[in-house]
Amino acid sequence: MNGLLQSILETGTYFVVSDFKGQRAITAKLQECVLNATTEIVGSAARADLERRGLQYLHAHLPPEAITQVRDQVMPIMRPDLFRFTCEVGEGLLGLDREFFVDDYTILRINYPYEVGLKASDKAENPGIGRTDPQTKKMANSTQKRDERYDPKSYHKHTPPASWAHGPHKDTWTGHSRHGINLWWAMNDVVEENSMIFYPATFGKAYQADPRSLYLAAGYRLPKPNKMALHAGELLIFNPELLHATHLNTSGLTRMALSSRINPTEPKFDPACFYAREFWHSSEDIKQGKMEVIRQFKREENFEDPSIHHAETPVACVDYTAIPTAAASDGWESLSLETLDLTLDRQLIELSSGKQVILFRDGESWAAVQSTCPHLDTDLMDGYCGAGKVYCPAHGVVYNLASGQSASPLLRLQTYDLQFEPTTLRLRARA
Numbered sequence: 001m002n003g004l005l006q007s008i009l010e011t012g013t014y015f016v017v018s019d020f021k022g023q024r025a026i027t028a029k030l031q032e033c034v035l036n037a038t039t040e041i042v043g044s045a046a047r048a049d050l051e052r053r054g055l056q057y058l059h060a061h062l063p064p065e066a067i068t069q070v071r072d073q074v075m076p077i078m079r080p081d082l083f084r085f086t087c088e089v090g091e092g093l094l095g096l097d098r099e100f101f102v103d104d105y106t107i108l109r110i111n112y113p114y115e116v117g118l119k120a121s122d123k124a125e126n127p128g129i130g131r132t133d134p135q136t137k138k139m140a141n142s143t144q145k146r147d148e149r150y151d152p153k154s155y156h157k158h159t160p161p162a163s164w165a166h167g168p169h170k171d172t173w174t175g176h177s178r179h180g181i182n183l184w185w186a187m188n189d190v191v192e193e194n195s196m197i198f199y200p201a202t203f204g205k206a207y208q209a210d211p212r213s214l215y216l217a218a219g220y221r222l223p224k225p226n227k228m229a230l231h232a233g234e235l236l237i238f239n240p241e242l243l244h245a246t247h248l249n250t251s252g253l254t255r256m257a258l259s260s261r262i263n264p265t266e267p268k269f270d271p272a273c274f275y276a277r278e279f280w281h282s283s284e285d286i287k288q289g290k291m292e293v294i295r296q297f298k299r300e301e302n303f304e305d306p307s308i309h310h311a312e313t314p315v316a317c318v319d320y321t322a323i324p325t326a327a328a329s330d331g332w333e334s335l336s337l338e339t340l341d342l343t344l345d346r347q348l349i350e351l352s353s354g355k356q357v358i359l360f361r362d363g364e365s366w367a368a369v370q371s372t373c374p375h376l377d378t379d380l381m382d383g384y385c386g387a388g389k390v391y392c393p394a395h396g397v398v399y400n401l402a403s404g405q406s407a408s409p410l411l412r413l414q415t416y417d418l419q420f421e422p423t424t425l426r427l428r429a430r431a
């Protein structure tokens with residue numbers, strides 16, 4: 001293990017690689033494959049426009065339902081390149097000099113803008129879900145188990161899967177191996193509003209997942225998200241036990257990325273997760289061109305408790321249950337200042353209607369907005385707040401506290417007028 005690998009595994013270091021062996025050529029090849037597949041499906045006029053404006057306008061030509069077809073055409077061509085390159089990263093960058101493993105589960109992530117995904121049919125695929133080789137798919141299906149509480153459709157408010165984005169998580173929560181290293185490769189320019197989100201300050205801390213979504217449970221206050229804008233072809237290398245998420249794509253642009261994973265040793269799984277990514281390729285096989293050889297590491301035979309290597313620091317949840325309640329009068333809602341702690345940067349208030357509002361203090365200025373993100377009703381009490389903005393703790397959407405606006409016209413917070421009187425605070429919903 002070299003120093004770089006050690007710091008990724010032990011301290012959650014992450015970094016961007018822009019010109020490693022063949023990286024640029026593989027990026028260009030994938031872009032060309034996507035253009036070829038798109039041309040076959042929707043014709044050459046689309047290709048001409050995409051060559052002129054870039055693949056970030058793919059959604060203007062290719063319906064979300066056709067992404068599966070593109071992926072099925074592109075990935076059999078690209079997987080050998082991806083596996084070979086992943087192997088070279090393991091050896092050349094991370095200093096792995098013995099047999100290691102590359103996950104068979106790869107993802108071509110084509111994330112359409114949120115508003116486009118919302119209009120897709122339920123058949124259009126979730127861009128965050130990968131595919132194993134067709135050979136292993138049957139085997140994988142036969143080993144999948146379900147937890148009754150897991151219900152991603154309800155978490156996503158029954159919106160089309162094409163509009164979904166990952167909430168904050170560690171990959172072991174979703175069946176991935178422990179001690180993995182993720183490669184996340186931008187295939188076109190990535191902007192903050194469609195990026196990966198990292199929470200570096202959370203590394204090494206123990207958080208609970210919500211069994212309904214397998215994302216971070218409510219009640220953990222998150223620091224400011226680090227949104228990873230990248231240029232086309234740049235590769236992020238990171239430890240997937242660093243809390244990470246996908247920004248809801250409010251950029252208006254298609255975002256395309258390719259991902260793979262290395263395990264320096266035989267994959268081990270967290271017994272707390274009800275399924276596991278069991279299918280891998282040995283670096284030795286990949287180097288010999290034997291891309292079809294699969295090594296299965298059965299879940300039940302390869303458990304490893306997370307506490308064996310790192311004693312993670314427990315993190316306390318914030319309790320928001322003691323909520324001051326306002327009373328309605330003359331079209332305003334008022335509550336006694338005695339019920340509030342004006343030194344806090346945020347407080348939850350319940351209106352007479354039962355609606356909840358957050359009173360934010362940013363230095364000397366105050367703002368009140370609805371308490372949940374209109375995207376998936378995530379509690380904004382858990383989000384970072386600063387410089388007149390609150391960040392949704394689920395998918396990074398930024399709201400201006402004064403106007404309630406975000407980058408998406410579909411997502412806006414209700415804001416409230418505030419009046420501080422000597423003993424009373426009054427609030428009124430803005431039109």
Ligand SMILES: [Fe+2]
Binds near residue numbers: 169170171240244
């Ligand atoms: Fe992940």
